[in-house]
Amino acid sequence: CIYVNKQVNTGPNLDRQKVLQLPDHLGPARPSVVLQQAVQGCIDSAFQQKAVFTLLTEGYGGEKISATFDGKQHLLSLPVVNSVGYVLRFLKKLCRSLLCENLFSDQPIAPSSSPSSSSSFHAEKHLDGQMKSTSMVDDYHADSAELKRYSVDPGDFGPMSSPYGASKAAYGFRSSSVYSGALCRQATSPSAFPEANRSAYSPSSEGAELKPPSSKDPSRWSVEEVVWFIKDADPQALGPHVELFRKHEIDGDALLLLKSDMIMKYLGLKLGPALKLCYHIDKLKQNKF
Incomplete structure (x- = not known):
């Protein structure tokens, strides 16, 4: 399960009243489904759904999310994920871009806990060894020094970092403006998912x-x-x-x-x-x- 911390500061992009209407936890379900529910929850809770949607790029083979803006409904596929650790990392970076950190946690939220002391994203300490190298997200902005430390999450297609020092994004976050009401605040897009863009080849081949x-x-x-x-x-x-x-x-x-x-x-x-x-x-x- 992924737990929703409704005590956090929801920032300028998410409506607190809508966040309070989210379920207390998401799952138990497949990681891809939990990721879809969490991202869709962020979209549905946004003052402007475009603010969340434009932070994401098209995945391959995962669950679909939707947002309505500019008079149209927009659909996007998320990447396929096979671990809760990857889901938490994805959500952590999304929430950081939305200026609403610690919204999701892998631990139940105590009623008395404050936003500053809430326990979130503890799965990072369990992630080493969980991610296994496979073929095929996203991903993305990984530097070459880290390339040998992580393996790709199944279903991921992201372009790799290279000796040329440039990187491309197939999955993860686009550099984007984060909207707050009628104002447009430029937010720094996180480097998205270095763990999701490792070569399935061994380091020796690189x-x-x-x-x-x-x-x-x-x-x-x-x-x-x-x-x-x-x-x-x-x-x-x-x-x-x-x-x-x-x-x-x-x-x-x-x-x-x-x-x-x-x-x-x-x-x-x-x-x-x-x-x-x-x-x-x-x-x-x-x-x-």
Whole structure:
């Protein structure tokens, strides 16, 4: 279960009366469902639902949340999560952006506890060892020093940090303005989920020296040779995304099959980098055939 601390300072973005109407706890249920209930609760409690919705980016395969603003209903998928620890980290960073910290806890909230002394997010001490490396969120803004410490949460697709020092977000938080009534206050968006954006490859594969492809036929390239090609083709635009090709085990044959819509949907690249990648793939095909 995740417990709702209704004694906290709800800040400028959440309506205290609506927060008081939230259930005392969420779950027991699957972590993905608990995450959906908590995020939807924040949206429903906001003075302006857009304030919460615009802090989130599209996930893959998780539960859906909705918000109504600008005269329309907007839907968004959250990432798939398999641990309460990850749910708590996600909510901690969301609430920090909303200036309403300690709203959620993994411990029951004592009636006499104050917002400053409430126990929240104790799962951090249990998280080490819980997260297991798998294939496939988000994620996102992870520096290369941390890359070897955490593994990816199942279902996560986030682009990786890279030696180029740039990072992209497929899942997590967008840098966004946080709304308060008619005023718009710029909030610092947290670096979202370093634990959700680790390569499923072992650290040794990350640190290995890359070598140019041994064959001129791209269909015979290994995953590491594809990674070398991506880095060499456009270090600035494509270099930050090379870990995705390791993570999804994209060898030469798979590289030649990639299309722009697949690249954007499954690898999380934006349109610009996706088109640049397609350009380099087309050049490979011309040389091959």
